[in-house]
Amino acid sequence: MAVDTVREEQAMRRLTDSLLETYSDTHPAERVETVIGSARQRFAGRPVREFVPILVERIVRRELEPESVVTVSATAVGAAVAEERPESAGQRLGAALRGMSAPNKRNAGLLGGALTVVAVVVVAMVARQPDPAPVAVPGVGLSVVRGVVGSEKVPFFQDQRVVDALAEHGMRVEVDPAGSRQIATSIDLGAYDFAFPSSAPAAERIQRARNVNVKYTPFSSPMAIATFQPIVDLLTPAGVIKPGPVPTFDIARYLELVRANTEWAQLPDNTAYPVRKNILISTTDPRTSNSAAMYLAIASFVANDNAIVQGQPAEQAVLPTVSKLFVGQGYTENTTQGPFHEYLAGGMGPSPLVLIYEAQFIEATTRGQIKPGMVLTYPSPTVLSQHTLVPLRAGGDKLGRLLVADPTLRQLAAEHGFRTGDAAEFAKVTQGVPVAADLIDVVDTPTYDTLEHLLDGVTKSYN
Incomplete structure (x- = not known):
């Protein structure tokens, strides 16, 4: 599976989980999944894929909340645009908008509001007009470190406290989730600064394949x-x-x-x-x-x-x-x-x-x-399960050292349920939770x- 396809699938999985949780009290899960599937099918075969999850979310929320006004996140669009040259992003989004408005009038009506908001944001960024104010992209000026991680660690890296702690060290970490054996066997790691599977054997395979001698094991579960x-x-x-x-x-x-x-x-x-x-x-x-x-x-x-x-x-x-x-x-x-x-x-x-x-x-x-x-x-x-980070570039090595040594990051890892080696820290976090304090067997x-x-x-x- 191509990396871009993997990313879209990962984004759709995260979107599905989020929407199922959002509408769990008002719609059956089958209904939510059906609406998501139908919305995504509208874009089948379209060559430009970057904005599909954003637009699928718009359609689903519009259908499940017909009376509400749902806005597209300017930050999300800004982050997507920031990954490309401004003129390229504008051209690619333009192609997406033209391709997606064609199927029928109903699609055009549903997407009109979303596409207008997205277009305004991108045009403002590309043209760099002083008025209206440009959209701020979080993390500008920070060193971006990209990694592929076991899915159970995604909430940790998305925690704003973790984001802030890493920003203090001059980095912004972006992660894609994947199965750990998938990381070790089929994911193209050339685009990443680190790989963070959930076991020592998977990390060992990555080390062998990439001829990397260094590894970091900041926590386990x-x-x-x-x-x-x-x-x-x-x-x-x-x-x-x-x-x-x-x-x-x-x-x-x-x-x-x-x-x-x-x-x-x-x-x-x-x-x-x-x-x-x-x-x-x-x-x-x-x-x-x-x-x-x-x-x-x-x-x-x-x-x-x-x-x-x-x-x-x-x-x-x-x-x-x-x-x-x-x-x-x-x-x-x-x-x-x-x-x-x-x-x-x-x-x-x-x-x-x-x-x-x-x-x-x-x-x-x-x-x-x-x-x-x-x-x-x-x-x-x-x-x-020893969560083991394998650095592939300098940024990944810096992250590995921080996860092992930085007290704030260690504390936050414990708050996400990971065992960092500090029994007192883990006991404090799990007070009242029926977990095994000491693992013997x-x-x-x-x-x-x-x-x-x-x-x-x-x-x-x-x-």
Whole structure:
């Protein structure tokens, strides 16, 4: 997939998540997604793509809020324009406006207000007229550092406090989200100053490919499982969940149920979730995402008689079991933001068990998104996902050093749920949140090559 296409898909995913949250109280999720899809389809085949997400948002908000007046963000347009020479941006936006006004009168009517605002902003910037005042572009004069990061770190980099802290050091950081294995295998890193996957193995692959010896690990997050109290009540007598101040999820017992193709409806006295589908944890796509690869590391350890998988015989022995964890799920997304959003918005119907990073649950708790009955459990054993920054240029190296050493950035990382190595700092942030203060049952991941072999084996099982 071309980088520009990846960026558009990422922008549309962020837009979809934002609109679903905005209209969760007034419109069903299916309605919002349908309107988004219809709006985007209007621009199918158009060669100029930069402004599609902005205009799709305009259309969707106009349709879902017919009586409201929605304005296009001048800052957003200004930032897009600032990436090109002014005359080029003006020409490209002009082409977009001409192409998008053609389909029919209804489209033209819907887009008229949005295109007028966008056009005024761009014309003002391109012509550099003293009156009206030019649009201010945030971060002017700062050194722009661009990176591709695991999606769970996007809220951290978008936090205005983080933006301000980095600005004090003379930089403005722009990030694109992607699955960590995708970052290591298929993303063109030539346009970036740093890569920030969510695991040491993915970072190791990037280091090998780019011949980079330096890396920074400013924070980490254990893998966890988000579920609901009725599911806890079902899986406790089944021996899967062990109760306690922080419940644990017994992977060995869970694998027994998976091997037997046990369905939810087959659990004794199940009136809370009598669904005829296999008991499976919802994950991301192991072919692209780090969280699924970490899940594979956990499961392979348990399936290998509680030993780290080493060598081809052990790999082949565990593959039949670990492959079942993924192929029975159907469609899976590339980043953990997708399944976790479904957990938050959809309830236990579609997602009774969701593999996440602990930091996601903590951050959602501090934002008031965790509802009564939502429960965080820890796989037993679990793995610690080491968020590792690989600098590709000088700006990325500076950022890595700041994330490790700057007290303000470390504190803000903790407030986003990440473990920075300061136990007192983490305890202060998670006060009142049912998380494990000390992680004891933690195992190491296999070597980079072994994990790749296992992932390749799982990939083949899809076919």
